[in-house]
Amino acid sequence: MQAALRPAWLMLLAALLASVAACGGASSTPQVYGTPPPTPPIVRAHTPCGPHTSNPISLTMYYGSEKQAWMEDVVRAFNSAHYVACDGPISVCAIPIGSGDSMEEILAGQIQPDIWSPAGSVWITLLNDAWQQKHGKDFVGSGASDALSLVTSPVVIAMWQPLAQALGWPKKALGWSDIAALASNPQGWAAYGHPEYGAFKFGHTHPDTSNSGLDSVLAEYYAAAGKTRDLTTDDISNSKTRAYLAGIESSVIHYGESTGFFATEMFNRGPSFLSAAVMYESLVVQSYDTAQYPKAKNFPPVVAIYPKEGTFLSDHPYTIPQAPWVSTAKRTSAELFNDYLLAQPQQAKALRYGFRPAVTKVAPLSAPVDAAHGVDPAQPSSLLQIPGAQLIRQIKSSWDEQRRKVSVMLVLDESGSMNDSLNGKSKIDAAKEGLKSFVSLLGDADQVGLTVFSDSAQVLDGIAPLGDQRAQLNHAIDGIRAGGSTRLYDTIAEQVDALKSASGSSIKAVVVLTDGLDNGSHRSSTDLANQLNDNGADAGNALKVFTIAYGSDADKTGLQRIAQASGGDEYDGNPDNIKRVFLAISRFF
Amino acid sequence: MIELDARGSVDALQKIVSGDVRPAAWSPASTLELNQLVTSWDVTHPGAPILITQGSLAPRSLVSSPLVLLAWQERATLLRRQFGGLDWQSLHAALTAKGGWGSIAGGDTAWGQVKFGQTRPDSSNSGVLTLALLAGAVVGTNRPLSVADAHSLAFEQFMRDFEDAVTQFGSSSGTFTECAVSRGPASFDVVATYEHLALVKLAAGAPPAGPLELYYPNPTLLCDHPFAILRSASAEQTAAAQLFRDFLLSTDQQRLTLTYGFRPSSPSVHLTDTGMAGNLFAKSIPGVQAALQSAIAPPPGDDVVDALIAEWQHFYKDRPTNSSC
Secondary structure (H helix, E strand, O other), rough: OOOOOHHHHHHHHHOOOOOHHOOOOOOOOOOOOOOOOOOOOOOOOOOOOOOOOOEEEEEEEEOOOOHHHHHHHHHHHHHOOOOOOOOOOEEEEEEEOOOOHHHHHHHHHOOOOOOEEOOHHHHHHHHHHHHHHHHHOOOOOOOOOOEEEEEEEEEEEEEEHHHHHHHOOOOOOOOOHHHHHHHHHHHHHHOOOOOOOOOOOEOOOOOOOOHHHHHHHHHHHHHOOOOOOOHHHHHHHOOHHHHHHHHOOEEOOOOOOHHHHHHHHHHHOOOOOOOEEEEEHHHHHHOOOOOOOHHHHOOOOEEEEEOOOOEEEOOOEOOOOOOOOOOHHHHHHHHHHHHHOOOOOHHHHHHHHHOOOOOOOOOOOOOOOOOHHOOOOOOOEEEEOOOOHHHHHHHHHHHHHHHOEEEEEEEEEEOOHHEEEOOOEHHHHHHHHHHHHHHOOOOOEEEEEEEEEEOOOEEEEEEEEHHHHHHHHHHHHHHHOOOOOOHHHHOOOOOOOHHOOOOOOOOEEEEEEEEEEOOOOOOHHHHHHHHOOOOOOHHOOOOEEEEEOOOOOOOOHHHHHHHHOOOOEEEEOOOOHHHHHHHHHHOOO | OOOOOOOOHHHHHHHHHHHOOOOEEEEOOOOHHHHHHHHHHEEEOOOOOOOOHHHOOOOOEEEEEHHHEEEEEHHHHHHHHHHHOOOHHHHHHHHHOOOOHHOOOOHHHHHHOOOOEEEEOOOOOHHHHHHHHHHHHOOOOOOOOOOHHHHHHHHHHHHHHHHHHHHOOEHHHHHHHHHHOOHHHHOOOOEEEEEEEHHHHHHHHOOOOEEEEEOOOOOOOOOOOOOEEEEOOOOOHHHHHHHHHHHOOOOOHHHHHHOOOOEEOOOOOOOOOOOOOOOOOHHOOOOOOOOOOEEOOOOOOOHHHHHHHHHHHHHOOOEEEEEOO
């Protein structure tokens, strides 16, 4: 099996273990001093040098994963040039991570970035608000050069061109009202002359963790209230707004941590999986790159809809925290790296990845940000006002009530090998803790069940609203004892069949954790994958299986085959990361 | 050797007061910040003034630049036609128009509501000047503003109608103006900024989003860029600072400021100096008033500035700042 955690998490874990060469400290090759520093194309403040040393400076940067391809390209070039600010040669270790996740980890003290570049400046507002409450000061300063934008990209609704045309695009301006009408029409695309596309299947990421998810939810609330600014508590809580939100959200096939994941799923699986998804203009541009999305040539082109009610700009600010771990030597080096990113060659490279350069005087907006790549450089027509931190918290809380609920069966391997320890931790105990943390992340209106298997499967709790059985479920998890063989695929197949036949409009999912090879089933992973693979018009709404290969003895290839066939995702788990893996899966719901 | 530290005036003010930076000389955007520094310092260090304020070492203005409004020409034309002008009262009517651009003849519903742009007054001088001009528009006469004016209900309502129409506040005039222009009319329809920043943008030709238009509120306020020497500087530093200041006020250096759109302080330099290559005032930029036709309002006292900022912070302190802009 290939890397099962998403690249963001692989990179993070790898960095923490100092196992990635670029992140393992300064290069040991002979240093080339005196590489001329880049000339910033803008006037900006620079911190005066402290006492000069020749010590190498290594900077850790956490950045929004949306710009991963560009960032990896330019960091590689920067590190090979051995730039010097006030001290020794500078090397940058750049780690992609969801903007909401990096914010939470900074607040929890789990990461200490020398540079933080979330996807949007809204995250600075949210982090500063929380940092103020904890430390009495801002994490990011408010000076003129404290958060310069590196690149921008409007938040858009990516839609297949024939579907957009069915709605009146490009002559008619489209927006959230059209999405709301589609989502609430029981006939789906048939009402627009396209029965072959089935139901309207929509996607956006989770607002707690992803910038595009938060922007999407904020924009939905603005559209519901008929406003572009001054959203109030009353606007958020009134019944009309709630109904509008619930209508749109009812068509969401699942949420998720990563905007890139949606893009990959949509461009590689086609209109039967997703009709439209909220993402960045840059990803629409990239959808035309058949090297990146080889299956995209089987489908019609994708176009960007700039919501007529207004949208947000993802502006990728570059910040150097006002934190004790950022020394003067690091700060001066980080300022030099900022200058490098804003200089012409790097800005021109950003354009090639579909971003709008921040410094247009050195890299004017041009192809591929054009109609030939499904986007319109003259759009958006109007940007929405970013609300304050308190209002955003209210909106996220309200959304949590209106989001599409999930029915999920948790399937846990309790075979004898689960009694073993990994890295000094009991596998079964860590898995039980992970399951309990997953349950704690779901709402009372979500439906959850629990099945364990070894020689045979046993349903400990049937699927039922969590509010009615939260305590019972946790008690059942506590009582799990390992022993016996691994009847994996038959157990999954039985639970998939049971959940598929259940009524209700919720997202349906099975989450499986197993540590060994199947030695008790009649069917193989290929049989099960074929059963899960839905080729119908509404494949996106099919039940999804999320798999966790727990430890190195699990059947990673088989688990990956099953997850991918269903449209779910697969993860590598161990007792150390299992809570994080369950958190990542919970973001799909 | 001179070590320059470029930072926002309000940021620098706070860092000088807290002792985080200890410059020999300071040149903020305007005398308003100098006055605030003197007052703040006096609270914690009574009887030990921070600035040299007497004699040949007293603060001197290096250049000046009035507060102006920069708008997208297409939209400014529609607003002028609909509201009969572009003074503060007309702008107020536009910003509060129910139905936004859809209700304005020639406008497009997709443009949303009419949007105003300015920097945060608690981090940037142009934000303070904008508030002072709004307060002046409410008072209606050219008398100096009082603290009571800043706390009046009439000003509160007028200010809120403007500030509610700001999509996102900027933190610094320079980066904000750059950003407002490069991001096009989706972000802002009309922004308050300095004449020199506007002239640089206008001289660069029409941006992709279309031509811009410059106009001057009447009255307006001047940003006077004083150069002040701190008492904490050593005798050598003081002498060097004076030498540097006099260099900046020399005719050659003052002529050079014309290429950046500043109004020189030296009476021997003329704005229309065509002999100075790149003089932005000699470029026939539409709307530019080399001979300023707008009156200059009296600068507000630092108690009024504090009151204006406090009034603004009461409603907008937690509003997000587009610090990337």
